[in-house]
Amino acid sequence: MNVPICDLCMKSKVLCSGCSEKVKRGKISELDVKISRLLYKMKDRYNLENIDFTKAVDLGRVVLVLTKKDVGPLIGREGKVVSDISQTVGKKVRIAEIGGDIKKTISDVVAPVKILGINKVYRKDGNLYKVRFSRKEIKQLPVDINSLEKALKSLLESEVMIVFE
Ligand SMILES: [Zn+2]
Numbered sequence: 809m810n811v812p813i814c815d816l817c818m819k820s821k822v823l824c825s826g827c828s829e830k831v832k833r834g835k836i837s838e839l840d841v842k843i844s845r846l847l848y849k850m851k852d853r854y855n856l857e858n859i860d861f862t863k864a865v866d867l868g869r870v871v872l873v874l875t876k877k878d879v880g881p882l883i884g885r886e887g888k889v890v891s892d893i894s895q896t897v898g899k900k901v902r903i904a905e906i907g908g909d910i911k912k913t914i915s916d917v918v919a920p921v922k923i924l925g926i927n928k929v930y931r932k933d934g935n936l937y938k939v940r941f942s943r944k945e946i947k948q949l950p951v952d953i954n955s956l957e958k959a960l961k962s963l964l965e966s967e968v969m970i971v972f973e
Pocket residue numbers: 813814815816817823824825826827828
């Protein structure tokens with residue numbers, strides 16, 4: 809299991825000095841700790857031995873759970889894993905894969921809404937990604953546009969412009 813906190817902290821109720829220092833400095837959040845411990849508890853029941861949980865991003869109504877591996881095990885059979893996470897954090901949860909194809913990551917975040925296109929725009933003061941959606945699908949977005957923009961910025965580590973057409 810690869811989670812933001814160490815093995816010891818995953819199993820216990822208190823944080824070691826190393827992990828609590830990371831929380832203090834904002835490198836990991838309370839939410840990361842909560843979800844890591846939950847996943848550890850669920851590990852045997854749901855076969856989570858090989859999962860990666862990189863970090864969680866709180867978007868208000870929705871929490872994004874980011875993984876560098878396949879999203880499948882974190883969703884679980886019939887969505888059991890994701891619904892347990894959702895119950896624990898008290899919000900809707902979305903699992904998204906990061907570190908690979910940008911389009912795939914954004915698709916995970918906005919599903920069932922489809923991406924019309926992503927363009928990299930080169931500018932003097934830094935590049936940005938223009939992510940295009942259909943205006944007809946605005947209402948189906950799982951998060952509001954501001955939160956989506958924030959999420960995409962942190963996922964892509966770049967400025968993002970969201971366009972509806
Ligand atoms: Zn620790």
